[in-house]
Amino acid sequence: MQTKGIWLAGVLVVLFLAAVPDTSRGITVPDTVILNTQSKLYEPFTFNHAKHIQLTKECSNCHHHTTGTLVQDPNCVRCHRNSSETQEVSCKGCHQTDSFSATAMHEKDPKTYHKDKPSLKAAMHRNCLGCHENMKGPMGCQDCHQRTKEGDAFYYSGAYAPKNKPSKGEHNGH
């Protein structure tokens, strides 16, 4: 079962140690974070945290209510209006890598409000792409992470592109 968790495991992210601006805690905000370290289909890449801080200003745009400025989302404000900053602010601190595994699904506490919490991979893609779309940032898969050779084979792309391209329409026969 080689395909097992290619992506789920793959998007295990190196510490996303964006610390609170409150420097009195003695934690520094990382300028860069290496993401996507275990993916087989895409290469790891360096996320320029410092640049994104400059662009967005509001930490809570990405970090919800865990750090920095107060939460903006009206839905979140209902509970987190006065939430204090949390110790854990990295993405992977809350978002699981294997949200659909049998154990993860059985562990869900029926009393937890955030039952519909996305996996780490989905949290990052939706947060990044959602903002990139609004801010006219890069949207292509390979704009952030380069595809590996295995990825090319998986998508039948690049060197692995289908050789005999049939005439248009033919490929849709049913």
Add this chain to the structure above:
Amino acid sequence: MKRRDFLKGCLIGGAAASLGAPSKSWAVGSFEGYPDAMGVLVDTTRCIGCRSCEAACNKEQKLPEPDVPFDDTSVFEEKRRTTEKAYTVVNRYETNDGQKPPYRKMQCNHCNEPGCLTSCFVNAYTKTKEGAVIYNGNVCVGCKTCMVACPFNIPAYSYSSAFDPLIKKCIFCYHTRLKFGKPPACVEICPQEALTFGLRSDLIKMGHERIRETPDRYIDHIYGEKEMGGTSWLYLSRVPDDQIGLDTTLGNEPVISNVKDFLGMVPMVLTIWPALFSGIHLLATRNKDHGDEHHNHSEQEDGKK
């Protein structure tokens, strides 16, 4: 009671039993699905049309090489359907609300009461307790009845195979994943988690919760919760369902409801009718030929000549 009245009564009673009664008395109770059936909630508002699910399906099910790469977005220029080479396809739909066009993945919806299963006369189809609708290719005779019966136009046919053509469709990755409690390959690879895997009952709650929390994002409907008796795959949408190619004219009755009245009559016709009408015939002829067996016998002999 005169014999003639008795016979008349028999005929009228028999006719009434065979024609009038079936509408209710043969109906079976509606089936809500297996309690532990799994499903997938497809949130079309999250799909970005990356086609990774198609690539994952191709690899998992060991399907042949596609005609164009899986990162080629030119396929969205036309509406595709599932084929023997692609058990799932993503289509893009144009809407008139000025927002970015939604995408929808299509594959077998794994009905609670599948039409394909109902229609299959060799019993090739099985609805597993995990929710998957699987089929046994060894007994499939390639009659294509299930293609007609499926309200979602899903089963594809291996026209390319001259000697052993079969029905081909999504099986929820049953043999390699679902059976072991794992999500199908398409769900696992989806970067946006547009596909959420879980107990069907949980997913319905989750879907309604998403609608309640962000009512601007969705129409207030989960397609597949009730359609055709309910399906394991469920869809959330920003636009009315028919704008993303979902058939909203199907109603909530499963395919079997259309045929169970008739099928319920078949055993009765086959078992009761022969006995009933034989009896009537015997009584009728006995009345007519009473005390004249010899004459009857000679008539038959005359007939043979």
